[in-house]
Amino acid sequence: MRMVQCPELCFWCGEATGRTSVFEAASPEDYDIPGVLASYEPCPACRRTWGLGVVLFEVVDEHSSDRPPLTPGYAPTGRWFIVPPETIREYFDYPEQVIATGKGIIDNVLADYLMDSFMQGQVIH
Numbered sequence: 001m002r003m004v005q006c007p008e009l010c011f012w013c014g015e016a017t018g019r020t021s022v023f024e025a026a027s028p029e030d031y032d033i034p035g036v037l038a039s040y041e042p043c044p045a046c047r048r049t050w051g052l053g054v055v056l057f058e059v060v061d062e063h064s065s066d067r068p069p070l071t072p073g074y075a076p077t078g079r080w081f082i083v084p085p086e087t088i089r090e091y092f093d094y095p096e097q098v099i100a101t102g103k104g105i106i107d108n109v110l111a112d113y114l115m116d117s118f119m120q121g122q123v124i125h
């Protein structure tokens with residue numbers, strides 16, 4: 001099989017990251033794929049958005065997902081939210097640690113709650 005080179009897609013938004021990924025084709029169809037999810041590295045647009053607040057990633061136990069873990073033991077669902085520090089202080093046991101890193105993980109219960117509270121848009125202010 002040949003090596004295929006194609007645009008890398010951002011896991012978080014589905015847009016092209018501007019990077020290129022190279023992989024070994026597993027079948028002839030692989031020669032035509034428009035893009036590939038290569039990593040959890042955000043595209044520049046997502047990275048900019050994440051800088052607006054604290055980003056919360058919805059995760060599941062890694063054993064219940066076929067995705068690689070985002071953080072040990074937990075795989076991302078693909079849903080994420082930008083919230084202000086006040087929201088972190090309201091829902092996390094160790095909020096200052098989450099606020100300092102700018103990133104946290106949440107379960108589907110809190111993710112559903114955030115969805116209901118703030119409607120679809122992924123940017124929450």
Ligand SMILES: [Zn+2]
Pocket residue numbers: 010011012013014015042043044045046047
């Ligand atoms: Zn993106």
